[in-house]
Amino acid sequence: ETGVTQSPTHLIKTRGQQVTLRCSSQSGHNTVSWYQQALGQGPQFIFQYYREEENGRGNFPPRFSGLQFPNYSSELNVNALELDDSALYLCASSRTIFQETQYFGPGTRLLVL
Amino acid sequence: AQSVAQPEDQVNVAEGNPLTVKCTYSVSGNPYLFWYVQYPNRGLQFLLKYITGDNLVKGSYGFEAEFNKSQTSFHLKKPSALVSDSALYFCAVRVIQGAQKLVFGQGTRLTINP
Numbered sequence: 001e002t003g004v005t006q007s008p009t010h011l012i013k014t015r016g017q018q019v020t021l022r023c024s025s026q027s028g029h030n031t032v033s034w035y036q037q038a039l040g041q042g043p044q045f046i047f048q049y050y051r052e053e054e055n056g057r058g059n060f061p062p063r064f065s066g067l068q069f070p071n072y073s074s075e076l077n078v079n080a081l082e083l084d085d086s087a088l089y090l091c092a093s094s095r096t097i098f099q100e101t102q103y104f105g106p107g108t109r110l111l112v113l
Numbered sequence: 114a115q116s117v118a119q120p121e122d123q124v125n126v127a128e129g130n131p132l133t134v135k136c137t138y139s140v141s142g143n144p145y146l147f148w149y150v151q152y153p154n155r156g157l158q159f160l161l162k163y164i165t166g167d168n169l170v171k172g173s174y175g176f177e178a179e180f181n182k183s184q185t186s187f188h189l190k191k192p193s194a195l196v197s198d199s200a201l202y203f204c205a206v207r208v209i210q211g212a213q214k215l216v217f218g219q220g221t222r223l224t225i226n227p
Binding site: 002004006033035040041042043044045047048050055056057058090092094097098099100101102103104105106107 | 147154155156159164203205210212213214215216217218220
């Protein structure tokens with residue numbers, strides 16, 4: 001196990017609702033990245049947080065937002081949920097912003113009805 | 114665009130036989146390449162990476178990967194497959210666009226038959 005934890009494990013929401021997913025990074029890691037993995041696809045980069053600020057963003061709309069806290073834990077918020085947001089959401093941590101290896105948590109599976 | 118491709122959606126191998134899961138890359142400059150494995154209802158587990166140096170990289174659970182610059186490939190290998198190796202395997206490349214992010218292939222489902 002990587003030491004990266006995510007909650008909840010599963011979530012069901014309806015279209016238009018808002019959702020918050022949580023991640024605790026591995027001890028000593030200060031950089032957190034979020035990925036979306038749709039069914040049958042590879043993970044897609046959403047954004048990265050370092051020192052409580054967004055450090056880079058993938059091709060996702062502004063209704064996907066995040067936070068990083070002083071203890072390096074992180075949240076992913078998605079507003080105005082759409083059916084296509086149904087996916088496995090993965091959090092990954094790395095020791096620093098410069099370390100290339102990312103260690104993933106078990107993910108949160110989100111179903112939007 | 115920097116990317117990786119996994120040409121096989123599925124690979125089937127008999128237990129005890131050698132296995133290969135293929136990956137090719139398209140990257141400007143020197144690539145940083147990774148292999149991850151995903152078991153059912155689990156996140157991604159890091160197997161190995163290539164940054165520089167020896168073209169044969171050894172990783173977890175007896176896996177290794179061979180970096181071939183002329184063929185732009187980074188194939189994952191194991192000399193003797195186990196049934197427990199059955200999982201979804203992802204190749205990834207590091208891309209720096211503001212952040213260091215991983216760009217993943219579509220994945221290859223590996224099935225080891227007893």
